[in-house]
Amino acid sequence: MADKNQVIVTEKIVIGISACSMGCPVRYDGKGTDSITILGREKTDFIWVPVCPECMAGLGVPRESVHLSGGDGTAVWLKEATVKNRKGIEVVEALKLGCHACLDTLKRAKVSAFIYRDGSPSCGVYRTSMRSQKRGNPPGVFGSLLLEQGYFLIPADDLQSPIKWWDWRRRLLAFHWLSTVRIETLGDIHAVWYKLKFLCQELDNEYARRLGRTIASLDKRLPEGFIEQFRKELLQLLRKPSNLKRITQSLWKNYAHYRKATGKKIDEINSPEFQRNVTTIAKELVKMERSAVEDQILFGTSPVVYRDEHRLRALREKKEEQG
Ligand code: SF4
Structure with a gap:
């Protein structure tokens, strides 16, 4: 290792990704955005593991959009805030289960980095939307778990540059x-x-x-x-x-x-x-x-x-x- 060359890694790095950012139509409105095709051939240098905590919560597609209420995703885990859908129905317990199911998947796949959809009350890390506010308190509920686990976190929008x-x-x-x-x-x-x-x-x-x-x-x-x-x-x-x-x-x-x-x-x-x-x-x-x-x-x-x-x-x- 004391040589003066580049370090060359030959195993593919496994990257988790918010499924909607890989083009999967899993958003509440049945849409998704493909953020990785722009990488061209380089896309094949990685192994991708798409997950969607809201889908794994059993909320379905399409579904009512959800929002954080009373604090950020970390506060949700501390029971100081909650998550509701547009009709005001609490979905917090289901969403927590969905987050844990996704986290288990990432661990099983030996993921070391995650590309997240910022702005989402679930997957957002540095931005989240809250009801009546365009920018809420980050992170989202799943984003909070990702931070706590020490993943290398990349916002999906940055792949466009x-x-x-x-x-x-x-x-x-x-x-x-x-x-x-x-x-x-x-x-x-x-x-x-x-x-x-x-x-x-x-x-x-x-x-x-x-x-x-x-x-x-x-x-x-x-x-x-x-x-x-x-x-x-x-x-x-x-x-x-x-x-x-x-x-x-x-x-x-x-x-x-x-x-x-x-x-x-x-x-x-x-x-x-x-x-x-x-x-x-x-x-x-x-x-x-x-x-x-x-x-x-x-x-x-x-x-x-x-x-x-x-x-x-x-x-x-x-x-x-x-x-
Ligand atoms: S929960 Fe995450 S993966 Fe699922 S639609 Fe929302 S941002 Fe995308």
Whole structure:
């Protein structure tokens, strides 16, 4: 693990998703929105697990829409708020059962991330609608469970923006890898930090510098609980979205490093002053990721990538042929 390449994940990550965001017509009005076809071929890089807590509550399609009453989804679990339908009938107990049925499904499928429909009183995480208010208190009833379980949570609307999706995907891959990678010794900590530090610096420079100094001052006898805390804090940081300015700065910094290390130019990557839209920037980032894998250079801003086993083998064979 002490090598200086990208981390390549070859198993498909399992992602849970609000079923209506996968185009399933399960909403109260019998509609659904397909948010993932836009990913094109990349859709097949993941295994999808659609769930609908309102359907699993037995509320049926079509049904009366439901709303939170008296507080958010967490308050519902604490019995301080309730859920009613448009006719004022309480559906809270059925919905709780539906949420637990969905959660069981996600656990059985070994899901580590979830794409949620924000705004829903059930699946919403950072927005929910309440009666008489356009924006209610988040999260929704199922959203509250997802937060509590520590899933990596992605809003379905962000899949429509190539740059936002790119940002979510690279952090998801890093999150997935960090959740499972073996960390037992100081050497393991150094190796993990080497892979993730550039991304962490982009997400929160001050925190990352502080952590870097702490790691540098460690000796072989690690303080008790340090490894667990290290992993927990980094996982938390990886949940945090970046922004366009920081992403483009990182792209350029990494591209400069790539050129220095390989002596190569990548034609598709434009100079910083070139005016381009976010779709073009997202394409440049994907190109940079691919070139880094081919040339075995760590692209610190996207340190963990997914490659299908067959594609990876073909790439390695081609490299060997080229000597
Ligand atoms: S409960 Fe969730 S999955 Fe079901 S329709 Fe509402 S937002 Fe979609």
